[in-house]
Amino acid sequence: MMISCVVLLIAPTGAGDDDGGKKLIIGLPYYKSGFAQFVDVQIDPTNNNNQVVQASGYSIAVFNATIAYLTRLHHGISFEFRAFVNNNGSSAGYYDALVSQISAEKYDAVVGDVTILENRFNHADFTLPYTQSNVKMLVKIRHDPRLNMWILYDRLIGEKIQWGFLLWLPVVQAVFPERESLAKNCSRFVLVMWLILWLIVRDLLVDNLMINSSRVKNYSSIKDYKEALDKGSHNGGVDAIFDEAPYFKAFLKQYGSNYAVVSTKHHAAGFGFAFRKGSNLTSHFSKAILNIRESNEMDGIEERYFGSSDDDGNKDQSNSSSNASPQSYCL
Template sequence: MVQGYCIDVFLAAIKLLPYAVPYKFILFGDGHKNPNYAELVNMITSNVFDAAVGDIAIVTNRTKIVDFTQPYAESGLVIVAPVKKLRSNAWAFLRPFTPLMWGVTAAFFLTVGVVVWILEHRINDEFRGPPKKQIITILWFSFSTMFFSHRENTVSTLGRLVLIIWLFVVLIINSSYTASLTSILTVQQLSSPVKGIDSLITSNEPIGYQIGSFAENYLIEELNVAKSRLIALGSPEAYRTALEKGTVAAVVDERPYVEIFLSDYCRFQIVGQEFTKSGWGFAFPRDSPLAIDMSTAILTLSENGDLQKIHDKWLNKRGCGSQSSQNQSDQLQLQSFWGLFLICGIACLLALIIYLCLMLRQFSQHYTDSSEPSRHGSSRSARLQKFLSFADEREEIWKSESKRKRMEMLSRANERELESMDGSKRVADICHEKYNVDT
């Protein structure tokens, strides 16, 4: 008596045909070893079989010699590998972020602190003082924004703009960190040295596959995996033994087989993403009308729900098969936050450029007013020292000094004007006395 998932689908579909089709099932294989599916398909072209009914994957090489029906089951190659539980330790609080994410975040904390100090140094007494005090202020202000507990007030418009943007970035980072840490500490975490097909290919570790599956040709021809790395396995027990003993680093097989395997062996797990998309179909000779009519019948089964019922009857996952089938890292990557860091970096850069332009303008006015003709030829180093000294002064001192110098210049101008008027008056008196001219 022949029965199974594929047989039930075939019988349900053939009943929907508008005409009677006599059939007889002939077993293929010896019943002990997995048969070669490529050989089974080739036997249709040689007229040994009129059709092939089974879990036959629809792949390119096979579609060139036979016609397949509409896929009645989704399939695709996945990787199953051993996993281990990650236990919490004293450094579990560092796991939400990757090392690169931690480094970039710390660098931005310091950068924002320095930028705010530059923007506030000339006008805010809280950002002034001895060098040691200023360094402590920068560090304290930088990392206190993490908890929104900075006590220093920002006075300048540019400083407030930078701080608002940075506090928004800190809010997002804090929320993401809290959510990720909560997940890590409360949800069971699994880890595997194999992260996906890319890491499996580059690892040079042995890879297991099911005997007779198209996975062997796919790994060799499409992914350029050396044939010496591939180890053929014929049963779920062989999968378990090879994975436990380390004979293979992982097994590559079609998802339906793997899901049935995982329903009995919970210590293994699907890692990475499904890296091929295919399906199972029934094979018929080229230009056979049965291929088209059976495809229509399979679509009817799918629409009325019978196909799903047959699937649940034979392939319904049980036991630990309902666990998550993907092993994904819970660590937050820098790629998830680079947009926020970019916005904050641009804001800091624009604020510094605007501030520098204003400073150069003020210094130019101050330098022109205070310089004497003999000092115009001073060296660049001397001018740079003056600029740094000017940037370190309080803005109120610069304004009061500029105001004083303007008053002095105005007073000198008035004195020169009075002296000029007195000189004109003396000349007029002399002329009057000498020529007796009535003014």
Template sequence: MVGVKTYFPENTPEFSHFRKRFRQKFDSNYPEEEQDEPGIFAVQGYNAVKLLQKYLTENIQEWKPIHEPTVEIVSVIGKKYNSVYWTEGLGFSDDINGASVYTHSMHNVGRSLWPVQPWYAHRRRRMNQEKTSGKRMKVAVPCTSLFPEFVKCEDSIDGFVIKVFDEMMTKMNQPYDAIPFYGTYDQLMEEVYSEKYDAAAGDVTITEKRQESVIFTQPYTESGLEMIVPVRSGSSNQSWLFLKPFTSGMWRLIVAITIYNGFVIWLIERSHDKNLQGSIITQIGIILWLAFSSLFTLRGDKMHSNLSRMAVVVWLFVALVIIQSYTASLASMLTTPKLEPTITSVDMLKNMNATVGYCNGSSIYDYLKVVLGFEDLKISSYNSTDGYAEALNSREIAAIFLEVPAAKVFLAKYCKSFIRTGETFKVGGFGFAFGSRFSRLLDANKALTNISESRKLKELEDEYLNSGKCVDEEPEENQSLNCHSFWVLFVLTVGTSTIALSIYIIMRIIEFIKFKPKHINLFQLIAFIKVWQRRSRMRRSSTIVPNGEIEIQYTH
């Protein structure tokens, strides 16, 4: 639509002050009226009275003529509008200011009103529409698309984008021939601009630069650019999840230290308790029972040596810390969301000086460089989704950037290893490109709207974009606790048990030397140990005092 209205400057302090006073007065006199903006007649009346007040009295000689009348010509296109100005005696101009350039030919300013083509172009083409509507259009299809779900050029041309374009052209009753194109997307736009092709049907992103040479339909997909990064994940429904809080090395060390402490306790206490003796198999079972039962109870009343009590107290403290850590880690794995991005923002990428990836030949490169501020050396291009995945898994790149529909397809395929960060950057979305001579853009947009409202678009999305299966494997768990978190505690308990064992051995050696000072050999040592153990049991059974303490007497 094109309209004309009287022009007056609305952005001056004088007008802002006048509008404020006018609305206050108007609301006071007519409170039931909603439209309280001053019209052109109010402005003209106010200006006339203001001029009379200023020049009517003694300054009549300084009267200045009112500026030449100016009108604003407005062209409304969709939800946007453009303006040019016409001033009586001067002509047309793109702007009204002190440096305005005027011309008497509207062709020199028509680009401001109609940035695509002159005002008379559509009328001439509408007259020839009936003649040209039956002509088959040559439509280029980009066969270098990274995602075959959008465009696939194998035995035949197929894909989500092609099906949507075919539905649109069918509703427009416009025949066409699809022609494979193997160049870049920018080269494709140049071919459409040079009229080698009438249109381009592919996953082409709408950008300002491309709109300078071709015209686009409205986006037929969600618009936006998303950042995808690896995840830190863990699944709460695994059968062996209870082992995940600790690494395998941690579990092995816990078992080894537990058995070692059980052996020390058994060796020190066996001379005081006949229940700790027996066959080899029986004693092995007793060692294991002592080892793991000491994880949960002190059993101080059952022990007869301060050395074993000392070892058990320290091990029980260490075991308490380990058990509490295990419980907290397991609870976190069961309750914490299992898909967490390793990187959450573009600023984090820049602080890490990380490299990012994008689809080779797409318009994302300019956005990464100009808008997001990445350096050339930190931007890598890839030609396949597998290349994306391998680069992310190998840490060659820290993130990739994809349009929203492409990101959905990528994450549907690699659903366990990668995740979107939640930050979406505004870009144009996918649209169908036509040459500047195409006169049925309104019909094309109407057809796309009909496809969307009739659920046909949703059906095509389910068939081509949402039907993929996840092919990647579960990522390794990175939250398990390892030995480095508890090495001080392990050194403490092993050291305490070793000290107790050393003191016990030294005491036995001293006692043996005291009874057998000369001609000591291996057989005598073994015989002494057996006799000493038998005497110890006899003394323990015959020297129990009322207060429960053990009194040991040695006889020569």
């Protein structure tokens, strides 16, 4: 969804704007190689204020929907998007730095895929989240034509898989009585492996992630995620990626057939819009977010950018858990 850099909504006063109805300056994250599915901006090269010519993406679509809702309530809000860039046109910093610009009075608000974190409340207030953002794990899977089945590709659990084979026969006998036994051994194997996967993942994270931080790498785009998983840790890549669920929705829409998402125990607060501390706009936009989440409008926005929830659910193996920290990392 493309929108103009300035939207002026004319309505009676009393819209909740603490600055007497002035035009709001809203900061946007700017990453040329980042997740453009959430925020994608084009800057006016002739403007020294980093004024945005066009903005699109999931987060912008949600913001636009909240503006439409407030307009129906006769609230008048004028705003202008500004990209968070430095003098040479590159990003001026990550999300903590972007949010801090509100307390520095450079921006009145920040819109984007900004996670609600405790430390960011030092610089701004946040609306209610517009996403339900759980922390999940993304892994590469490969197809073995000899077995006609899908296998999780994770070198780090290779040794533990050997114990899985030892447990395979007694577990199958316990779970599937002879009168209900499956036709193919490979089908039995798949089902049993999912039963013990949560134990494998838990041990994996405790032994290899929490202790050995040198194996953690940072990536910032869907393309980076794919290249790292395709390489695997043997070739300088990674075997698993941990991040918030919305990013994996965008990934799976583009590359879903060869990858799977596994749920963890951890939850993030979700994405929210940031405003100046004490601003009445925070409550107004929170109410607007609730309205679109309770309606079919949010479902339509998510389907437009991430595909249907059914498609995503087929790739999410929700029986696994981890003791990983709720931050974005890869291993």
